[in-house]
Amino acid sequence: MAAIDCGTNSIRLLIADIVGDRLVDVVRRMEIVRLGQGVDRTGRLAPEAIERTRVALADYAAVVRDLGASRVRMCATSATRDAANADEFRAMVLDTLGVLPEVVTGDEEARLSFTGAVRGLSAQAPYLVVDIGGGSTEFVVGSSSVDSAISVDIGCVRMTERHLHTDPPSSDEVAAATADITAAVDRALDAVGGRGAATLVGLAGSVATVAAIALGLTEYDPVRIHHSRVSYDEVAKITADLLEMTTAQRLAIPVMHPGRADVIGAGALVLRVIMERAGAGSVIASEHDILDGIAWSTASPS
Template sequence: MTSTRVAAIDCGTNSIRLLIAELDPSTGAITDLDRRMLIVRLGQDVDRTGRLAPEALERTFAACREYAAVIAEHGIGPERTRFVATSASRDAENSAEFTRGVKEILGVEPEVVTGDDEARLSFAGATKELAGGPFAAPYLVFDLGGGSTEFVLGTDEVQAARSVDIGCVRLTERHFAGTEIPTLGQISAAKADIKAALNQAAEVVPLTEAATLVGLAGTATTVAAMALELPAYDSEAVHHARITLEQVREVTGRLLSSTHDERAAIPVMHPGRVDVIAAGALVLLSIMERTGAAELVVSEHDILDGIAWSTAS
């Protein structure tokens, strides 16, 4: 079977990402032709106002115009392009404005997927290459985003999935806004929110039954890069790295006690994550403690790869 070239776009609360890939369904091989990310913070203040801010929409539309040019350069038409929008656009009252703008720019309508659909796409992207490898099934995959976190348990198929409203942007805006170094009281309040959300997830997804815990998205990859003490961000070094609970605890403590400038000076830190990474790391640590996992496997392949495969099929 010949390969298929597709374009996949994942628009979340904090970032919008593009993947141009060649897919071979007969072997399960995915070859990146272009993979890029822009921090647009679409979910700016959505938790407080219930609406997408005009400036957030414009940042997102500017990114869409850039991505439209890249997709055209690769000769990919709308029939092989899929745009998936997640937490922020699900929550916003004015999501129709977002949908209309994206369609005008890219020629495809953004699919505002449910949290469960988001979870399944993340699972497919993260686990397609794990079969037969060194990581034992079943897998508990979590995709820690800006506004929500998806939990999925499964082997070759999804057994249970749940999306809950904890993410690095949402928790930062709720508990750490206006504070450079969060107080013990603020951290305690954030932990209470996280605990409540994990209780919701556990109603549907068994959180302690997996053989391998797999973490996706920018918080997990950034914490992993810090734990590995990389001199610069290296996706190959991060992909499928094993990070211990002790390493995550140390990195989280460091981030929660650092100033904005100290976080910005970390070599692996993306500028768009500086103000939200501490809250994200706290969620990550809480997940590891709740699941009882001694280590975390970090994957660079996530919902974006899942979107790509769904486009091919």
């Protein structure tokens, strides 16, 4: 089966087989397309952002056809939920991929993320799973299944565009972003009962990049990142360092994806604030997330 996750910053493809109770990757791809460029300000998807996404999706569609995937499910998340011209995006996807994208709700996004993250995880439950995306962050609490979930608009792209305008950001800009993030995190933790969770699990590119830096990797290695544990002190130091760097300096970090360098400071800040407000001494980074959840749902449609 094939799963495609189109978020605010990236579009990702997973083609996998089911072997027993495991997903076995055939292809896993990611491209930074910044579909959510300017959506927080304009409420619309920019034409150039739709075109970048179309180019990447056309490549994915060719891979899906070549490998003969039996089922295809594409989910679009925060940026597309917020856009007044989402119909233009849907028409492009249908023309390029041959199926309509599902513009999932924040609640469904959270549940898919949880499903992908907790399969195969050996850690104390209940879990607080946080998926820090480009436009939103999902908070999910549960053990073997979801007990409560909420999505709030504090993604790394949205917070960068809203607050972090200079390079590097000023102390006033960081303070404004921190206040905005803190208010949203407190609201989310109250809604899902997140402060009572035994284990914090972090998903998506910002968390994985912070984990890779903490591990001292010289190149991005998803096997080493997956289920690595990063302490709050490490997250706090890495966040401070990233926010003091220029984009060019971040680009020089060996594990930094070029399309993430301008927004990683905001993503790390979201993670740091979540850990502070939840009282979490560490976070487990997971390379399995909403993309894996989409694949599982495609394998066993409800």
